[in-house]
Amino acid sequence: MKEFTIDYALRTTWQTVTKMYNEEAKNFDTSMAIGFTLLSIDAKTGTPSTSLGPKMGMEATSLSRILKSMEEKGFIERKPNPCDGRGVLIHLTPLGLEKRKISKDVVLRFNEVVRKEVSVEKLNAFFEVTEAINRLIAEKKIYKKD
Template sequence: MQELTIDYALRATWQAVTKLYNEEAKNYDLTMAIGFTLLSIDPKKGTPSTALGPKMGMEGTSLSRILKNLEERGFIERKPNPNDGRGVLIHLTTLGLEKRKDSKEVVLRFNDTVKSHIDHEHILGFFETIKGINKLISEKNIYKKTTTN
């Protein structure tokens, strides 16, 4: 049954990708979560700390832990947001930019390898399927409550 459900296939594949990324990230003294965070920060303008969580689909507590780790390792610095006196912008340091570049190369290598082994039409179908699933979820069409009279 597990192999026949869409959620199982998504979860198992994502866990395999996560494991693969974490194994590769060790070679750069990173984790997948750190790499993902570095890739989510605008390398030129910085990113408001309040925008990172939603952008990454993470809870504030988890993101705070990662940002603290990144700051301690010298990958990021926090600067006041000139457009919002209360806000903070997360900027990449020189080291953070290097680690972001490493992370981007790993992601692109993964994508290139998958694309070289899977037919283009199947890749397009995969993205159409993911788009459809996300639309169903965002429109709350998965578990619609039905009214009975």
């Protein structure tokens, strides 16, 4: 049955991608989660800490651990938000900018290799399917609450 379920294909593919990214990230003293976070922070103006979680689809507690680790490694620094005295902006340090570039290059390489292997038509169909799945879930059309 597992060969015929959409969720199985999504889950196993994502686990394979995650493992690949984490193996590559080890070469740069980082992780996939850190790379994703680096790419989600505005390199020029910083990003409010409160908007990072929703932007990344991540729970606050998980994001807090990642940010703490990134701060300890010297990838980010927290600065008061000049527009909101209570808020904090996450800024990339020079080392964080360096790691962000590496993360971006790794993601672009993945996309480049897949695009060489898979036709534009098939990729477009893939994106249409993922959009449909996300829409069905967002609109609660799979498991409706009566």
